[in-house]
Amino acid sequence: MSDLLAELRAALPDGAVLTDPDLLRGYRRDEADLCAYGMPAVVVRPRSTDEVVAVVRAAAARGVPVVPQGARTGLAGAANAVDGAVVIAMTAMDRIVEIDPVNRIAVVQPGVVNAALARAVAEQGLRYPPDPGSWESSTIGGNVSTNAGGMCCVKYGVTTEYVLGLEVVLASGEVLRTGRRTAKGVAGYDLTRLFVGSEGTLGIITEITVALRPAPEDSLTLVAVFPSTAAAGAAVAAISSAGLTPSLLELLDRTHLGAIEAYQPMGLRTDAKALLLAAADTGARAAAELERIAELCTAAGADEVYAATDAVEAAALLQARRLAHPAMEKFALDAFPGGNGGLIIDDVAVPRTALAALLDGIEKVSAEYGVPIGVVGHAGDGNLHPNIVVDRADPASVERGRLAFDAIMQIALSMGGTCTGEHGVGLLKRDWLAREIGPVGVRVHQAIKAALDPAGLLNPGKVF
Amino acid sequence: MSDLLAELRAALPDGAVLTDPDLLRGYRRDEADLCAYGMPAVVVRPRSTDEVVAVVRAAAARGVPVVPQGARTGLAGAANAVDGAVVIAMTAMDRIVEIDPVNRIAVVQPGVVNAALARAVAEQGLRYPPDPGSWESSTIGGNVSTNAGGMCCVKYGVTTEYVLGLEVVLASGEVLRTGRRTAKGVAGYDLTRLFVGSEGTLGIITEITVALRPAPEDSLTLVAVFPSTAAAGAAVAAISSAGLTPSLLELLDRTHLGAIEAYQPMGLRTDAKALLLAAADTGARAAAELERIAELCTAAGADEVYAATDAVEAAALLQARRLAHPAMEKFALDAFPGGNGGLIIDDVAVPRTALAALLDGIEKVSAEYGVPIGVVGHAGDGNLHPNIVVDRADPASVERGRLAFDAIMQIALSMGGTCTGEHGVGLLKRDWLAREIGPVGVRVHQAIKAALDPAGLLNPGKVF
Known part of the structure; x- marks a missing residue:
């Protein structure tokens, strides 16, 4: 180990190799609750691809595992350290290398924060759509590694739709360039998208070329208040069925409405069983689209439908939605004495037609296991986050939460x-991945992993 | 071999195992000129996944190569047989399994013709956007295997954007299911997109789940006539730079205009050096968008800009564009005595800003090598098809064409x-793939191929 540290210190600048246990502790885990994590042997903060190569080669030569990290805002434990690992913190590689407004692309280092890129391209009349809840702190590298979603996805798709090319340091220390800078291209296997969402298990991403869109047109926003979650689910299916393409279609249940109002009063109707937040952004057509969405919400049983009267009110509604995660964390924390409340955050997606039935099922699971479950999510995509509230100090409560999580x-x-x-x-x-993709799927994952990382050093134990 | 044939005949229904040399000859190659091809030992026409499994297992047990084919309309030789291979013709698996209008997905067998799917979903108010030039004859399986493009891609993206999930028979004979039916999903590696565009080298696709869009809104179409190809290229860059998103932006050069008029008179201005065909389809905004495109074309030097006055005229313009390929083939055929003229079809893509320079470069290559080159393509994507006219009876002409192809x-x-x-x-x-992706890229391709097809039996010799 001292030999490894010496090699890392020789390859990296002063201050880029951390070994102080107090510092290392901060790099043990991401934001997922109930996931195992270990203590890294060392954390490195490289500033260039060459430095990443040096780190990977030094670790590989000694059979030491390598765990890449972005901002550690992930919710599945993918960035958690394993004992004795070299953690590569990519946050110091935070340069926007290029923004090309005519070809609508940007080239960034992985440590660039999502919001920093979004704001930089907005100054040039462009948009980088993927907007995970963590966008103010999470990095593009982390977003790419987890194929992050967000609220815009219902119309604009997830991160992978915007990744044109990558530079990746392989387990061998070789530098691979994938993809292209052109709008179209089909040269060879789609290695770019193999790395997107591979959660650091196949290589360390050191540069990302993303596609941009023209700046969004003015959007209009509405809120529909429902007397049942099932009615809200039915409204979503009706909106999809009518061929509408809202630019945002989010659901908040009563638990979240209450949690948000307690966290920061936003004037939400806390008596509602569910609220849908919808927007349309096709400029001149937005008003017509939103009117149709309002009609369908009313037909599905909404008590009340109201449109934001101006951009300020629309922004406030979006802000309320963005508060759902911290507000629910606070709600959970306060739900049990001693501040021991915690959340198990789920992330299921179903066909849109099944949304109402899923909401129903979640209610039953909550009753059956005796755990409060709040539901928030990207209803337009059929993607919900059931947030299960548990008492971390009570193993029985945690176990019931776990069982509810599995049942959902x-x-x-x-x-x-x-x-x-x-x-x-x-x-x-x-x-659950193994259940979802089956034994053949797992074997194919293993075969690809073995092809690219035969010693199994990159982010071991993650994904499968 | 007789043993293999007996096993295939036992596994497949009557008439699904072809060995008559006269029939086999029809399965030797796709539409690419100047590519090597061999004579298959046998052609099978399976009707189910189980039959594909039986064929792959029978061939693999004997080390016999397997070449999958769709409609053989490909332009790169990916479907060409190798001597002694089992060709699996997927065209008999042509069932649309399901169309789900609310979740906007369809499930199809690989032999479904693109136009058949497009028409079937249109009846339900939906659209399957990918529209390769061959759409009336090419299959979805072939489109997926080559990640086919088309005219809609400038706004709606290529085939891979619409593939949600696959069923694939692996070289081992195992059946893999990838992907999902949901709008969103990030469970594990993106195996779906690894198979998309892999040209039959990683597995035999037996079922495809595609995403659909709402039916297109009314579109408006215009034509701009340019005194130089460079001016047309500049117009494309200006349109992209202005943040416009035409639903179609195609370029035809003088050679193609002449070839089309000779093939079927469409009233095109054959004195023009280049013509841009543009459309906008965002309903109420289409008129404003198209007006802006017209202004930018005029500013870039267009001699004449005219809008289609109605849907019939717009359809005729599109039809003229669709005639470019057969018209150019006829033009090439007639360009040399004895009907020996042929085309070498190129397919380069460059950043949109480089389009004018690329057009310039192609003109110089044509002059330097003394070969006529017509250019047509998806200008809005920076994707051009320089079509090089050669005399197949004259090795020197073919060689000059080859050199021009490489130079481009x-x-x-x-x-x-x-x-x-x-x-x-x-x-x-x-x-050229090897040059483009470099030695590390080639090694990664080889490693993935070896992981999934260790004996190298699936479509050997293709891609890399």
């Missing part, structure tokens, strides 16, 4: 859904 | 482009 995934899979719509597999859902 | 790819790569925007690699561009 079982329901989603039985509906033709997936165990993860956008958070990824990490450690949290390894067993 | 060299220019595209030097501009940050790719050797194939949408036709794929096949046999035609293997050398």
Whole structure:
């Protein structure tokens, strides 16, 4: 180990090799609850691809595992350290290398924060759509590694739709360039998208070329208040069925409405059983689209439908939605004495037609296992986050939460859904991935992993 | 071999195992000129996944190569047989299994013809956007295997954007299911997109789940006539730079205009050096968008800009564009005595800003090598098809054509482009793929191929 440290210190600048245990502790885990994590032997903060190569080669030569990390905002434990690992913290590689407004691409280092890129391209009349809840702190490298989603996905798709090319340091220390800078290209296997969402298990991403879109047109926003979650689910199916393409279609249940109002009063109707937040952004057509969405919400049983009167009100509604995660964390924390409340965050996605049935199923699971479950999510995509509230100090409560978590995934899979719509597999859902993709799928994953990382050093134990 | 035939005959229904040399000859090659092809030992026409499994197992047990084919309309030789191979013709698996209008997905067997799917979903108010030139005859399985493009891609993207999940028979005979039926999902590696565009080298696709869109809104179409190809290229860059998103932006050069008029008079201005065909389809905004496109064309030097006055005229313009390929083939055929004229079809893509320079470069290559080159393509994507006219009876002419083909790819790569925007690699561009992706990229391709097909039996010799 001292030999490894000496090699790392020789290859990296002063201050880029951390070994102080107090510092290392901060690099042990991401934001997923209930996932195992270890203590890294060393954390390195490289500033260039060459430095990443040096780190990977030094670790590989000694059979030491390598765990890449972005901002550690992940919700599945994919960035958790294993004992004795070299953690490569990519946050110091945070340069926007290029923005090309005519070809609508940007080239960035992996440590660039999502919001920093979004704001930089906005200054040039462009948009980088993927907007995970963590966008103010999570990095593009982390977003790419987990194929992050967000609220825009219902119309604009997830991260992978915007990744044109990558530079990746392989387990061998070789530098691979994938993809292209052109709008179209089909040269060879789609290695770019093999690395997107591979959660650091196949290589260390050191540069990313993303596609941009023209800046969004003005959007209009509405809120529909429902007397039942099932009615809200039916409204989503009706909107999809009518061929509408809202630019945002989010659901908040009563638990979340209450949690948000307690966290920061936003004037939400806390008596509602569910609320849908919808937007349309096709400029001149937005008003007509939103009117149609309002009609369909009313037809599905909405008590009240109201449109934001201006951009300020629309922004406030979006802000309320963005508060759902911290507000629910606070709600959970306060739900049990001693601040021991915690959340198990689920992330299932089902066909849109199954949304109402899934919401129903979640209510039953909550009753059956005796755990409060709040539901929030990207209803337009059929992607929900059931947030299960447990008392971390009480093993029985945690166990009931775990069982509820499993029961919800079982329901989603039985509906033709997936165990993860956008958070990824990490450690949290390894067993569920295996169930979802079956033994042949697992064998193919193993074969590809072995082809690219035969010694199994890159982010070991994650995904499968 | 007789033993293999007996096993195939036992596993497949009567008439599904072809050995008559006269029939086999029809399965030797796709539409790519100048690519090697062999004589298959047998052609099978399976009707189910189980039959495909039986064929793959029978061939693998004997080390016999397997070459999958769709409609053989490919332009890179990817479907060409090798001597002694089992050709699996997938065209008999042509069932649309399901169309789900609310979740906007369809499930199809690989032999479904693109136009058949497009028409079937249109009846339900939906759209399957990918529209390769061959759409009336090519199959979805072939489209997926080559990641086919088309005219809609400038706004709606290529085939891979619409593939949600696959069923694939692996070289081992195991059946793999990838992907999902949900709008979102990030469970494990993106195996779906690894198979998309892999040209039959990793597995035999037996079922495809595709995403659909709402039916297109009314579109408006215009034509701009340019005194130089460079001016047309500049107009494309200006349209992209202005943040416009035409639903179609196609270029035809003078050679193609003449060829089309000779093939079927469409009233095109054959005195023009280049013509841009543009459409906008965002309903109420289409008129404003198209007006802006017209202004930018005029500013870039267009002699004349005119809008189609109605849907009939717009359809006629599209039809003229669709005639470019057969018209150019006829033009080539007649260009040399004895009907020996042929085309070498290129498919480069460059950043949109480089389009004018690429057009310039192609003109110089044509002059330097003394070969006529017509250019047509998806200008809005920076994806051009330089069509090189050669005399197949004259080895010197073919050689000059080959050199021109290489010179054009060299220019595209030097501009940050790719050797194939949408036709794929096949046999035609293997050398160029290696140049484009470099030795590390080739090694990663080989490692993945070896992981999934260790004996190298699936479509051997293709892509890399």
